Amino acid sequence: MNRVLNLKNIKYFIGLAAFYGIVQILIFTNILSDYYQVTMTTICINIILAVSLNLITGFTGQFSLGHAGFMSLGAYTCALITLHISEQYSFFIGVFAGALVAALVGFLIGIPTLRLRGDYLAIATLGLSEIIRIIILNFDFTGGASGLSGIPQYTNWTWLFIFTAATVIIIKNFINSSHGRACISIREDEIAAESMGINVTKYKVMAFVIGAFFAGIAGALYSSYFYFIKPDLFGFLKSIDILVIVVLGGMGSISGSILASVLLAIVSTYLQAFPELRMVIYSLLLLIMMIFRPKGLMGTKEFRLDDFFRKKPIKVK
Amino acid sequence: MLEQLIQQLINGLSLGSIYALIALGYTMVYGIIKLINFAHGDIYMIGAYVGFACITYFGLGFFPSLVIAMVACGLLGYLIEKIAYKPLRNATRIAALITAIGVSLFLEYGTMFIVKANVRTYPPVLADLSFKPTSNIVINIKQIYIFAVTIVLMIILQYIVHRTRIGKAMRAVSADMDAAQLMGINVDHTISFTFAIGSALAGAAGILVGVYYNSIDPLMGILPGLKAFIAAVLGGIGVIPGAMIGGVAIGVVETMVSGYGNSLYKDAVAYAILILILIIKPSGLLGKNTREKV
Numbered sequence: 001m002n003r004v005l006n007l008k009n010i011k012y013f014i015g016l017a018a019f020y021g022i023v024q025i026l027i028f029t030n031i032l033s034d035y036y037q038v039t040m041t042t043i044c045i046n047i048i049l050a051v052s053l054n055l056i057t058g059f060t061g062q063f064s065l066g067h068a069g070f071m072s073l074g075a076y077t078c079a080l081i082t083l084h085i086s087e088q089y090s091f092f093i094g095v096f097a098g099a100l101v102a103a104l105v106g107f108l109i110g111i112p113t114l115r116l117r118g119d120y121l122a123i124a125t126l127g128l129s130e131i132i133r134i135i136i137l138n139f140d141f142t143g144g145a146s147g148l149s150g151i152p153q154y155t156n157w158t159w160l161f162i163f164t165a166a167t168v169i170i171i172k173n174f175i176n177s178s179h180g181r182a183c184i185s186i187r188e189d190e191i192a193a194e195s196m197g198i199n200v201t202k203y204k205v206m207a208f209v210i211g212a213f214f215a216g217i218a219g220a221l222y223s224s225y226f227y228f229i230k231p232d233l234f235g236f237l238k239s240i241d242i243l244v245i246v247v248l249g250g251m252g253s254i255s256g257s258i259l260a261s262v263l264l265a266i267v268s269t270y271l272q273a274f275p276e277l278r279m280v281i282y283s284l285l286l287l288i289m290m291i292f293r294p295k296g297l298m299g300t301k302e303f304r305l306d307d308f309f310r311k312k313p314i315k316v317k
Numbered sequence: 318m319l320e321q322l323i324q325q326l327i328n329g330l331s332l333g334s335i336y337a338l339i340a341l342g343y344t345m346v347y348g349i350i351k352l353i354n355f356a357h358g359d360i361y362m363i364g365a366y367v368g369f370a371c372i373t374y375f376g377l378g379f380f381p382s383l384v385i386a387m388v389a390c391g392l393l394g395y396l397i398e399k400i401a402y403k404p405l406r407n408a409t410r411i412a413a414l415i416t417a418i419g420v421s422l423f424l425e426y427g428t429m430f431i432v433k434a435n436v437r438t439y440p441p442v443l444a445d446l447s448f449k450p451t452s453n454i455v456i457n458i459k460q461i462y463i464f465a466v467t468i469v470l471m472i473i474l475q476y477i478v479h480r481t482r483i484g485k486a487m488r489a490v491s492a493d494m495d496a497a498q499l500m501g502i503n504v505d506h507t508i509s510f511t512f513a514i515g516s517a518l519a520g521a522a523g524i525l526v527g528v529y530y531n532s533i534d535p536l537m538g539i540l541p542g543l544k545a546f547i548a549a550v551l552g553g554i555g556v557i558p559g560a561m562i563g564g565v566a567i568g569v570v571e572t573m574v575s576g577y578g579n580s581l582y583k584d585a586v587a588y589a590i591l592i593l594i595l596i597i598k599p600s601g602l603l604g605k606n607t608r609e610k611v
Contacts, residue, residue, distance in 0.1 A: 063411060112596050118410055119353050123546065124595045127588035134585040236539075240418055247415050279426035286419035291404045294412035 020161050027157055037157070041225050043265045044160040045218045048167045050245040050257035052214035055171050057243070058251035058300075059180065060207040061187030062114060063122040067215050067242045069129025072234035073105055074098030074216030075223035076142055079151045082224060091154035091224060095163075098220035099213045105132070106212025107205065114204040129239060137231045147230025148223075155225035163221060167214050172254055174210065183207050187252070248289060248296055256298030263297075320453040325576040326569065331460045331529065333568020334467035338522035339545035340552070340560040341474065342394075342515025348491040348555030349511050351410070355417040356397060358542015359424035360516045364390045364523025365533045366432060372440045379442045379528070383466070386524045387517040394516025395509050403505070421542075429535040436534040439527040463525050470521055471561060477514065478557060487511055491555060540584070544571075547591040553601025562602065 023040075026032040032040070053067045078094035085093070113124045136142045143149075174180045182203045185193040194200045223229045245264060249256030267285070271278040339361055346354045364386045371382035401420050405413045446458040478484040486507045489497040498504050526541070527533050548567045552559025567587055574583045594601065 057411070063414075113592070116595055116599060119351070119414070120550075120595055120599055122414070123353070123550065124592055126543075127547075127591045131585050131588050131592075134582065134588075138579075138581050236543075244415065244418075247411060251411065276430055279422060280430055283419050283422035283426060287401060287416060287423065290408075290412055290416040290419060291401070294405060294408040 016165055020158075023161075024157060039265055039269060040157070041155070041160060041221075043261050044164045045222050045225075046242070046245060046261040046265065047164050047258050048214055048218040048221070049242045050249065050261050051168055051171050051254055052211040052218070053242050054246045054249075054251065054254060054257045055174070055183075056207050056211040057246055058253070058257075059175055059187060060183040060204060061190075062204055062208065063118055064125045064208070064211070065122045065236075065239050065243065066109075066125030066127075066129030067211070068234040068236070068238035069125075069132040070102040070106060070212040070215035071219035071222070071238070072129075072132060072136060072229075072231070073102040074219030075229050075234070076136060076148070076219075077101045077216070078220030079148045079223040079229055080141070082152050082154065083148065083150070086152065091152075091159075094154075094224070095217055095220040099216035102216025102219070103209050103213035106209045110205045110208040110212075111201075114201065114208060126236060126239065129234075130236060133231045133234055143230070145231065147228065147233075149228045151223050151227050151229070153224060153227060155221045160221060160225075163217055167217065168254060168258070171210070171214070175254075179203065179206065184252075244286060248286075250296030250298035250300060252300035253296070253298040253302055255303035256296055256301075259297060259303070320451060321576075324454050325572050327454070327456060327460060328576075329569035329572035330565060331463045331568070332572055333565035334463050335522045335526055335529070335564075336541065336545050336548050336568050337561045337564025338467055338470065338518045338525070339541060340548040340564040341471075341557065342519045343546050344549040344552070344554055344557060344560040345487070345511050345515045347549065349487065349494075349508055350402070350406070352402065352413050352417060353546065354515075355414070355542070356420040356424055357515070357519055358538035358540075358545070359421050359428075360390050360394055360397075360538075361519040361523040361526075361541065362533070362535060362538035363393060363424065363428065364520030365527040365537065366428065366523075367520065368524030368527055369437060369439060369533060372442050379462070382442070383521060383524050386520040388520075390520025390523070391513040391517035394512040394519075397516075398509050398512040403508075425535055425538070432535065434535060436532050439531045439533060441531075443528060459529050463529060466521060466525060470518060474514070474518070474557070483507070483510055544584075544587050547587050550591060550601055551594050553604025556601065556603045559601055559603035 023032070027037065049067060049071060053064065056062050056064050056067075074095075075098065077098035078091075081094040081097055082090050109125075109128050113121060113128070116124055137145055175184070182193070182198045183206075185196070185198060186200055186203055190200055219234075245260045246257055248264070249258070249260030268278070268282070271281055274281070339357065342357050342360070343354060346352060346357070367386040367389045368382045371377045371385050372379075377385070397420055401416050402413065405416055443459055443462060447455050449455055476484075478487060486497070486502045487510070489500065489502055490504055490507045490511075494504060497507075522541075523538075526537075544567055545564065548563035549560045550563070551566060552561070552563030567590070570586060570590065571583045574580070574586045598604075
């Protein structure tokens with residue numbers, strides 16, 4: 001009990017609750033308009049996607065370009081369940097069913113493909129997520145190219161906050177556990193990790209399945225907020241968008257992913273004023289960032305409040 | 318029935334030749350610096366637009382336009398390598414990959430900003446002739462041009478790679494970059510040259526596609542780019558004859574699937590081939606297995 005209820009965790013909990021409360025009051029009093037609420041939803045969903053991809057790519061070092069495929073599985077499963085069962089609890093079932101379907105497919109895909117290394121894995125995951133998209137496109141019950149519309153809206157700030165906070169906390173704790181350490185050792189040197197007795201395949205698949213699970217949750221939240229989904233939303237470019245957030249924030253930094261999700265949302269909000277140049281500026285920013293700071297904003301460091309309150313930085317000689 | 322099969326085969330070979338030309342650029346660049354050059358498909362798109370400009374605005378014929386498009390794309394490939402990839406030569410693989418994606422987005426949306434997003438119709442530069450060896454087989458003159466141009470370019474490429482000093486340098490750098498440098502080979506120069514040649518081939522493919530399908534748009538490079546990459550992996554990445562065989566194979570399979578099966582699944586089949594080859598023989602049809610050393 002003491003390990004969970006220590007002073008630090010209580011402080012974090014109070015901080016999170018206060019943040020939730022303030023935003024909720026701002027929504028109730030209409031200070032935060034609908035437009036900002038949409039941006040905020042996008043930020044939360046992007047945080048879930050980026051943190052879960054960071055577990056696969058940043059911490060375990062397995063290059064995945066197929067995250068949008070898992071997201072689409074979650075989105076379609078949740079949408080189909082909430083469209084056909086209209087009960088209070090159907091959203092809940094939808095989100096978890098979506099996450100489980102994504103995790104199951106992640107498991108089935110992961111076992112054969114995770115033997116591949118580096119670029120080959122990236123291309124294989126890209127191919128698989130495109131296959132998922134094409135299959136969804138050709139089924140009748142998924143609405144084909146026109147997609148599903150009229151999905152009941154259950155996602156609100158409360159659910160977004162709970163799922164985003166839970167994703168970040170669970171993945172952070174996973175990384176700090178012995179399983180997470182095993183994943184990091186695979187990133188650092190796969191052969192060395194294997195010779196130290198770490199079951200490389202098991203941990204790769206584990207990271208992949210956990211990542212897919214949370215991508216499924218993000219997809220479910222997405223479909224239940226925006227009423228409408230179609231296969232084109234979850235193409236190759238969506239996977240790249242998520243990867244860009246992870247790389248910009250820093251591979252192997254959860255706070256970096258959160259920071260990059262918020263920053264990119266702000267940048268794209270400002271760029272809406274120039275619709276034609278938006279993608280040109282975005283790609284130039286990406287290039288400049290990669291040429292001058294290839295390790296991302298945070299590198300592998302984490303952002304901690306303690307660092308600000310400490311008076312003098314400790315120097316290591 | 319047999320005639321229909323031959324007809325599909327001819328169509329597949331024309332498409333496959335175009336994939337093969339693009340795949341050559343992927344395979345050479347990957348062989349030399351281990352980078353998936355995502356911008357390669359967009360260089361092919363630029364080639365199609367340069368050809369379009371030459372034919373429409375300057376009234377040039379097919380062959381002068383082809384040469385100009387190839388030179389322009391070669392220069393573009395050279396510049397992209399110098400500006401975007403050279404500073405990242407020693408960075409992580411993922412940083413280089415994201416840079417390639419950035420270059421790709423920049424070319425797509427930069428072109429879209431300049432020429433607008435609408436689809437353009439390619440001017441009829443070749444006479445619309447076709448002849449029929451039998452009653453049910455039609456060979457279009459454009460298909461003959463595609464075969465001829467592809468074969469000539471591949472012979473030139475083989476000559477450059479195997480019979481010239483720069484080709485020898487390219488082979489040496491792709492075998493072992495450090496050792497090549499120690500032997501006095503200018504590695505930077507060789508890499509730039511590889512990019513220029515690969516991009517010139519993509520430019521040729523661009524103008525051929527414009528002439529064959531009659532329409533071009535700024536996002537036309539994404540899908541053929543991915544499929545050409547699949548072709549390069551199928552043939553064995555880094556192996557030049559492999560890219561040719563892989564390109565033709567993907568083209569033929571794709572045409573067969575849309576001819577006999579469901580054309581909506583033709584893209585899925587290409588990806589399925591990719592995953593199967595990666596799982597069964599990741600080094601590709603003509604690739605050699607390399608042992609991993611610690």
